[in-house]
Amino acid sequence: MSDHKIGVYVCHCGSNINGVVNCAKVTEEIGKLGEVVVAKDYKYMCSDPGQEMIKNDIREKGLDRVVVAACSPRMHEPTFRRALEGAGLNGYLLEMANIREHVSWVTKDKEEATKKALSLVKGAVKRVKLHEPIEEREVPVTNTTLVLGGGISGIQAALQVAEAGHKVYLIEQKQYIGGNMAKFDKTFPTLDCAACILTPKMVDVGQSPNIELYTSSEVIKVDGYVGNFTVTVREKPRYINHDKCTGCGDCASACIMKNRIPHEFDEGLSKRSAAYIPFPQAVPLKAVIDDENCLLLTRKKCTLACVKACGAKAINFNQHETIHEFKVGSIILATGFDLFDAKRSPQYGYGKYPNVINGLQFERMTNASGPTSGHITLADGTEPKSVAVIHCVGSRDENYNKYCSRVCCMSSVKFAHLVKDHCDAEVYEFYIDMRTFGKGYEEFYNRVQEEGVHFIRGKGAEVAQKDGRLVVKAEDTLLGQYREIPVDMVILNTALEPRVDAEKVAQTLGISRSGDGFFMESHIKLDPVTTTTDGIYLAGCCQSPKDIPDSVAQGSAAAAQSLAIIATGKVKISPISASIDSEQCAGCQICIGLCTYRAIKLNEETLRAEINEAVCKGCGTCAAGCPSGAIKVSHFNDDQLLAQIEGVLA
Amino acid sequence: MFEDFTSEIMSYPGGEKITACMQCGTCTGSCPTSHAMQYTPRKLISLIRANQKDTVLKSLDIWKCASCYSCTTRCPRGIKFTDIMYILKNLAWKEQTKKENKDITGFYSAFQGLIEKRGRMNETELIMKYSFQTNPAKLLEFAPLGMKMIIKGRAAFIAPKVRNQDQLQKIMKLAQERGGE
Amino acid sequence: MIAYQYYPGCSLHASARDYDESVKGVLGCLEIKLEEVPDWNCCGATITPSLNQLQAQILPARNLALAAENKGDLIVPCNACYMSLKKVQHNMVKYKEIREGVIDIFSQTGLSLTGMPKVRHLLEMIMEDIGLAKVKEMVTKTLKDIKIVSYSGCQLVRPLGFDDPEDPQALDQLMEALGAKVLPFSQKSHCCGSSLITTQPELAFKMVDSILEEARKVGAEMVVVTCPMCQLNLDAYQGQINNKFNRTGELPIIYFTQLMGLAMGMSKSQLGIQRGIVSSNKALEKIG
Amino acid sequence: MAPKLQLAIYWAAACGGCDVAILDTDEKILDIAEAADIVLWPIAMDFKYEDIYKMEPGSIDVCLFNGAIRTSEQEEIAKALRARSKFMIAFGACAAWGGIPGLANLTNREEIFNTVYQETATTINEEDIRPDTNYPGPEGELHLPRIYDRVWSLDQVVNVDYYVPGCPPTPETIWTAILAIVTGNLPPKGTTIAGIKSLCDTCEREKTEKKITQFKRPFEIIADPKKCLLEQGLICCGPVTRDGCGHRCTNNNMPCRGCYGPSEKVSDQGAKLLNAIASIMDVKDEKSAQELAATWEDPAGTVYRFSLAKSLIYDYKKGGE
Incomplete structure (x- = not known):
């Protein structure tokens, strides 16, 4: 075996590592190993002087392998690879031992921590000897972008990419774009009307020559990799010919199911027909026929009143779903959120008492074009004289979601203002902490306090019905007393949750979700827009609950990421990939179904499996599954891993 | 032995999460007897956190818990407040602060006395014992109800007991000694 | 005929005799055999836990020890007894000090807690097993x-x-x-x-x-x-x-x-x- | 004519099938006898241990050693034969990877003794007598071999030159091995004398992308003789097993049991197969995976039927005791 010259560098990470692990001792011990020609520890290995130290040693001592014991490779592997390359060594001749996340952050006992760190570094030394130089690959980029989700952040992202002159495919699951924001009346803190600021953007989307809009559509398959994705989209039939439909609504008036189906856009507060216009400002402003309720489509029996009523002859019951395939360079995910179903907390009486409603229902109620034409009304049609707003329903609660939903404090304050404004009722806000952190937010809170709203510090614990009125039970914690406050209406400000299909979307796109169920960003602070899959970016509430300004900002940020790839024209892709030794392959085909990226195919002539390395992501699933040991993943082969284990156990 | 009252509470099963309290008052709002409390459940947590052991253990409020577990199931921070109430009553018992609330705690000692002796409970005997230990006049209050129960055949006069009383008494004694460590 | 073990609790022998009568009647009709846990004792209800935590485990635990390992689930008609019995099982798993305390005390008196039966409320059994x-x-x-x-x-x-x-x-x-x-x-x-x-x-x-x-x-x-x-x-x-x-x-x-x-x-x-x-x-x- | 080959055949922890397999070479046994002097074959001829100790180092040309090592006696004889043999051949699955006796490694000596000397329904052993290595008998102290806590493959105890796989090796395999030795056409040391790739390579059943929806045991279904057995839910060890047996099992519509051991690039036959099967289970989530897995009878005994002693966690050389 040829002798290597290995340099080992142990990082203190300030006191992050050195506070627990005795870095000097690890360095001293590791320096005693054969083939380790230099072992050093340093306060911040990732800093310029730290990197220089490594580079100098490579040049002066002729190192051919480097081990850095520091943080997670997710954090600084690229940094140190660049350092190696700067000194003329292939970046893949590096191995990192994670002695921060895996040791110092999770171990209290200093001696045990030092021992564990030493074991991990030994494993890395043993392994790095078997590393081979690998060259990164560069591939050209398709200059189109796919935006998934047509809410405010998706619209923002799509418009920005389109304005830069590049093609965008905007895919929306619903029949219209605008998302949840389209349902709002006023927006905090300035009380702009949501429609006034959103509608122009929606119209721009409809008119932009660079945006191809697909509503009633969903992504069913994503193949490929950064710069070269192939996305398959299924478009559901609306049974309306878009070219002919004028959006007049005659079909809706004629439909015999008129006023019989709870209207989703009004959160069930109004009824619609089976043929209907989603809402007056909808983009596209076209009718849609709901195949779950249309009598013709469900029971094959109907008077076809809609067809008769349609002057434009736009109704077509022979439409089928269409499958589209797009080649795109990057994907922006802006799929938004779902509202927590308040029925999961039966103590609040949602679904049981008609005057207990959720925030979106209140939004619809106050919206001038909503079901009550902007009037706040009780189930019996009268105006409430007192209203309670309960914060944190389903948020900040171990029983449901531990996180704070971030927007509810401000929207609750807005609700209070709107109640005051519309019917001057007494308003009681039950809150745990008031979180009004944005620009102009605290000022708005202050203004609403001055309007005479009662802010009660205590979480609403229960809503009961007593003598025909609702009663909110809570502790007024500032008073230190249990209180029962009778009101006419209760608004439950419910949590923003990951969408019900988040897992499916994550799987289709091959991205991760964080513990709270939202899509996971690369780095919560420094890289909140990119995902761990290159070329897929996040915008808006699908990453975490956020308000309109933040959603818009993130939409723009995601657009910038996408444009950056287009501007460079090419991307580097990871050289780590699997390969099949056709001499060993027995053609059993176990691997083929395992590959998430569809990179493996059977060669019909040789009856051996073959990997398309351009598509392969190097995940290793096939190598683990291959029973005959014919598949190897470069940089992660059996010999390397076994050597590492041997080193750790030594 | 303990740095403060909070760490003492945390050392008992069920008391672990007390420091996670965010003082939202869900416990109080859910409690069917908090309306009658000077120190509501949330406040009791505050008092524990403020190391006011004496105030807490002498309080009548800890004897107002009906063990309905509403606070426990609703607590957004997973604090088992019903268990904490039990811990507080245990400590009040041990440290003799129970004497502050003799009228009520008398019932507990009557009940416990019967169990330790015989292993099974007899409501008739319990009421009599409780009344004699606290205020014999109470018997008069219970009498009309007692009569009805007798008529309906729902009062037992022969004191029930377990057969292996030695064993029962021994395990109860061992538990008592061990708990006293 | 499905067999279960039965823990009536004190009330069912006194103030709730009507409950006991109806339980036995109904289960008889359903051809379900109940075998009463021999020499059971009071579960301690909410009283014993208020006074002494370990005693509060010992009381229900003795019943679990007396119940047979393989004679079917332990059916409890009283909510308070049900909770007390279930809670001690929960505590034995969750808290080492409780587990060790109970086992130590029992070992001195010849009681053993191996193979505890599953504790179920009567209503739970009727809903799940009978349907x-x-x-x-x-x-x-x-x-x-x-x-x-x-x-x-x-x-x-x-x-x-x-x-x-x-x-x-x-x-x-x-x-x-x-x-x-x-x-x-x-x-x-x-x-x-x-x-x-x-x-x-x-x-x-x-x-x-x-x-x-x-x-x-x-x-x-x-x-x-x-x-x-x-x-x-x-x-x-x-x-x-x-x-x-x-x-x-x-x-x-x-x-x-x-x-x-x-x-x-x-x-x-x-x-x-x-x-x-x-x-x-x-x-x-x-x-x- | 060259001097006759000095051949020793020994039997350790094994069923005896390997010895029978040698006889199974039919008329070729005569050719073997022609080419070789059998200097030791306890199953067929009378030998004493002293006969072995009397032999000079190198006096045996080839030792065909079958069976695994699980007693002190077997270890001692293996070492004695190794010292006297030019070529030590791990003959059959037990010698090569522990074989079926190797499954004893799933438990330990204590447990096995409990079962054998106490717990079986037909055992009455009121005094709880267990085998002892020293027994003070009337004729003086008697010594019995000690049973080890685990089973070892031959190469974990002594150096092995070649492996002849199979349970038992097929006559063709045996003949190929003997022919190679007699004619001096020897492959590099450490070679397993059989195929290189996995059994699937030469299996003619029709293979497609795999998904297992249900595990089946051979007696439960009559398998489609044309289609891959694994795809029909039978656990066929073909994908991880060395080719060379002539497809005896699969040709008779039975799944491969893995007796030819891991193919060339596979280091841990059982783990590889387990991985492969887990990967093709047709499940959506953790729960359905557990449900499906629960229907698989004895997974450890299936995937490691012959190679547990050589699985990664057990594969280390036996030290001195």
């Missing part, structure tokens, strides 16, 4: 839309119970299967005050009153219960409470097993129905 379909089959005399509210109480559903702690469903479903009309009731799992009724009646009376008052307001003819403590508080104290709060209208408080028995054709006296302090006669007139 509504079988119950419906057994109904020979439907309850003819007699209007009831079902009151599960606390410790059947909290903190380790088998049904939704805020809005329990099992009792509603069972009653509907018998042909009763179940009215919406928000107090299903609110507390009856348990032993506070003796020590601090002013607190418990208020709790019982709000339960009874809502039951009357929604138009119930009876309140169906699953626990002897709830029954006692709602039934025996009802007169005093109605006087105190100036309420009119007596509401019979009936065990779910008594209604099951009636629907299955048993007689009132077999089921101990005459033992209720508030008479059920009027409410049950409809079904003769």
Whole structure:
């Protein structure tokens, strides 16, 4: 075996590592190993002087392998690879031992921590000897972008990419774009009307020559990799010919199911027909026929009143779903959120008492074009004289979601203002902490306090019905007393949750979700827009609950990421990939179904499996599954891993 | 032995999460007897956190818990407040602060006395014992109800007991000694 | 014939004899064999845990030790006993000091806790093992839309119970299967005050009153219960409470097993129905 | 003519099938006898241990050693034979990877003794007598071999030159091995004398992309003789097993049991197969995976039927005791 010259560098990470692990001792011990020609520890290995130290040693001592014991490779592997390359060594001749996340952050006992760190570094030394130089690959980029989700952040992202002159495919699951924001009346803190600021953007989307809009559509398959994705989209039939439909609504008036189906856009507060216009400002402003309720489509029996009523002859019951395939360079995910179903907390009486409603229902109620034409009304049609707003329903609660939903404090304050404004009722806000952190937010809170709203510090614990009125039970914690406050209406400000299909979307796109169920960003602070899959970016509430300004900002940020790839024209892709030794392959085909990226195919002539390395992501699933040991993943082969284990156990 | 009252509470099963309290008052709002409390459940947590052991253990409020577990199931921070109430009553018992609330705690000692002796409970005997230990006049209050129960055949006069009383008494004694460590 | 072990608890031998009678009657009809745990003792209810935590584990644990390992699940009709027994099992798993304490004490007295049976409430067993379909089959005399509210109480559903702690469903479903009309009731799992009724009646009376008052307001003819403590508080104290709060209208408080028995054709006296302090006669007139 | 080959055949922890397999070479046994002097074959001829100790180092040309090592006696004889043999051949699955006796490694000596000397329904052993290595008999102290806590493959105890796989090796395999030795056409040391790739390579059943929806045991179904057995839910060890047996099992519509051991690039036969099967289970989530897995009878005994002693966690050289 040829002798290597290995340099080992142990990082203190300030006191992050050195506070627990005795870095000097690890360095001293590791320096005693054969083939380790230099072992050093340093306060911040990732800093310029730290990197220089490594580079100098490579040049002066002729190192051919480097081990850095520091943080997670997710954090600084690229940094140190660049350092190696700067000194003329292939970046893949590096191995990192994670002695921060895996040791110092999770171990209290200093001696045990030092021992564990030493074991991990030994494993890395043993392994790095078997590393081979690998060259990164560069591939050209398709200059189109796919935006998934047509809410405010998706619209923002799509418009920005389109304005830069590049093609965008905007895919929306619903029949219209605008998302949840389209349902709002006023927006905090300035009380702009949501429609006034959103509608122009929606119209721009409809008119932009660079945006191809697909509503009633969903992504069913994503193949490929950064710069070269192939996305398959299924478009559901609306049974309306878009070219002919004028959006007049005659079909809706004629439909015999008129006023019989709870209207989703009004959160069930109004009824619609089976043929209907989603809402007056909808983009596209076209009718849609709901195949779950249309009598013709469900029971094959109907008077076809809609067809008769349609002057434009736009109704077509022979439409089928269409499958589209797009080649795109990057994907922006802006799929938004779902509202927590308040029925999961039966103590609040949602679904049981008609005057207990959720925030979106209140939004619809106050919206001038909503079901009550902007009037706040009780189930019996009268105006409430007192209203309670309960914060944190389903948020900040171990029983449901531990996180704070971030927007509810401000929207609750807005609700209070709107109640005051519309019917001057007494308003009681039950809150745990008031979180009004944005620009102009605290000022708005202050203004609403001055309007005479009662802010009660205590979480609403229960809503009961007593003598025909609702009663909110809570502790007024500032008073230190249990209180029962009778009101006419209760608004439950419910949590923003990951969408019900988040897992499916994550799987289709091959991205991760964080513990709270939202899509996971690369780095919560420094890289909140990119995902761990290159070329897929996040915008808006699908990453975490956020308000309109933040959603818009993130939409723009995601657009910038996408444009950056287009501007460079090419991307580097990871050289780590699997390969099949056709001499060993027995053609059993176990691997083929395992590959998430569809990179493996059977060669019909040789009856051996073959990997398309351009598509392969190097995940290793096939190598683990291959029973005959014919598949190897470069940089992660059996010999390397076994050597590492041997080193750790030594 | 303990740095403060909070760490003492945390050392008992069920008391672990007390420091996670965010003082939202869900416990109080859910409690069917908090309306009658000077120190509501949330406040009791505050008092524990403020190391006011004496105030807490002498309080009548800890004897107002009906063990309905509403606070426990609703607590957004997973604090088992019903268990904490039990811990507080245990400590009040041990440290003799129970004497502050003799009228009520008398019932507990009557009940416990019967169990330790015989292993099974007899409501008739319990009421009599409780009344004699606290205020014999109470018997008069219970009498009309007692009569009805007798008529309906729902009062037992022969004191029930377990057969292996030695064993029962021994395990109860061992538990008592061990708990006293 | 499925066999179960039975832990009646103290009340069922005294103030809740009617419950015991109806349990045995109904399970007999269903051909279910109950074997009483030999020499069982009181579970300690909410009293012993208030005084000494380890004793509070020891009492239920002795019953679990006396129950046989392989003679079927341990069926408990009382909510408080159910919770006490279940909780000690939970604590034994979760807390090392409790586990060691109990094992150490038992080892000195020849008791052993190997192979504890599964603890289940009677209602849980009926819903899961027998099932509504079988119950419906057994109904020979439907309850003819007699209007009831079902009151599960606390410790059947909290903190380790088998049904939704805020809005329990099992009792509603069972009653509907018998042909009763179940009215919406928000107090299903609110507390009856348990032993506070003796020590601090002013607190418990208020709790019982709000339960009874809502039951009357929604138009119930009876309140169906699953626990002897709830029954006692709602039934025996009802007169005093109605006087105190100036309420009119007596509401019979009936065990779910008594209604099951009636629907299955048993007689009132077999089921101990005459033992209720508030008479059920009027409410049950409809079904003769 | 070259001097006759000095051949020793020894039997350790094994069923005896390997010895029978040698006889199974039919008329070729005569050719073997022609080419070789059998200097030791306890199953067929009378030998004493002293006969072995009397032999000079190198006096045996080839030792065909079958059976695994699980007693002190077997270890001692293996070492004695190794010292006297030019070529030590691990003959059959037991010698090569522990074989079926190797499954004893799933438990330990204590447990096995409990079962054998106490717990079986037909055992009455009131005094709880267990085998002892020293027994003070009337004729003086008697010594019995000690049973080890685990089973070892031959190469974990002594150096092995070649492996002849199979349970037992097929006559063709045996003949190929003997021919190679007699003619001096020897492959590099450490070679397994059989195929290189996995059995699937030469299996003619029709293979497609795999998904297992249900595990089946051979007696439960009559398998489609044309289609891959694994795809039909039978656990066929073909994908991880060395080719060379002539498809005896699969040709008779039975799944491969893995007796030819891991193919060339596979280091841990059982783990590889387990991985492969887990990968093709047709499940959506953790729960359905557990449900499906629960229907698989004895996974450890299936995937490691012959190679547990050589699985990664057990594969280390036996030290001195």
